[in-house]
Amino acid sequence: MQELADRTLAGIGSSADNKVDCSSRFLLDQIADKWSVLILSALCDKPLRFNELKRCLEGITQKALTQALRRLERNGILARRVIPSSQIAVEYSITPLGRTLEEPFRALYTWTINHVDTVLQAQLAFDERDKEPL
Amino acid sequence: MQELADRTLAGIGSSADNKVDCSSRFLLDQIADKWSVLILSALCDKPLRFNELKRCLEGITQKALTQALRRLERNGILARRVIPSSQIAVEYSITPLGRTLEEPFRALYTWTINHVDTVLQAQLAFDERDKEPL
């Protein structure tokens, strides 16, 4: 398993026949989505309750947030703790496993911050190109 | 811009009021998906033609591949080059901008390889828990 991890990106997930590894594909499907990155970002500082989280991710619906949280919990990335009180409270916190994702996610996130302008320009250029194909 | 990039993940994309930055959200939506990671992985070694790529990503439909490639091209991550010949050939290659994504993607990819077992176990545990809620 370590030998796989040590491969360069070029070889990552590829076996000798150059086919991409199925297990990584499955996991990427589980974790490589916008809300997971943003939720983990929000929680990596300190635990948050459902509605606190919802306010951080302004624009997310409670349905989408619930679904994303369930998947992250199921995958062991974060923990859900019900705090019994008169007004029920549910606290979400990052697990040790989730912590190991912090670095990769930060790298991704930092990239988006640093390159958003470049990407925007590329999009403009691309859209101009096929607007006038002559 | 650099000051943003230097924040911890906790603060990433958050402004003073703790709300997540919209531009990073938009970009994450564009790049943080399974096929983008896998396609870039495949291309980061050497350029590949459409069907070569398709074979690497065994299981992807040509529609999904075409769409992912178009988005990556539009975002300036990879370049499309038509090689005129009797049998038409189209070569996809990583751009300099795409190269800057190589590291973040590799980090993500490596994580999936290293943690797939742990996640699988977490899923089993989770699924057992609510199978028998008594």
Added chain:
DNA sequence: CGGTATCCAAAAAGATACTG
């Protein structure tokens, strides 16, 4: 507060056929 259930519309995925 922190959800679940339901319904509908919209979008995405998939299969198949066709083309320069």
Added chain:
DNA sequence: CAGTATCTTTTTGGATACCG
């Protein structure tokens, strides 16, 4: 080979209402 076009089926998103 490298797609596009079309159609069908699934999934998703969003709004709303309700519950412990």
